[in-house]
Amino acid sequence: MVAGTATTTIPTTKTIRDRLKSYGHKGETYSDILTRMMDLIDKEEFMDRMYKRLEEKDQFVTIEEI
Known part of the structure; x- marks a missing residue:
């Protein structure tokens, strides 16, 4: 966490908290954990936006087309 930043509490269920915890190291x-996610x-x-732009410009080629 960045030094000097304010913290807050986010209400959630224990199930969600435990699930979030399982993603951590x-x-x-x-x-x-949340920042990394x-x-x-x-x-x-x-990346999705870039692929869409390439498709719109008809410059995107799938592996199947090669």
Whole structure:
């Protein structure tokens, strides 16, 4: 976590908390886990947008087409 940032509480069920915890590594905070997950999602969304742009320009070629 970034030093000097305010923290907050996010209400959730124990089931969701335990599920979130299962995605973590030893020593990681919930904030660390969530940050890592959101970074992965951001990268996937970026790649999806790039593939769509290539498809729209008719420059994207699938492996099957090669």
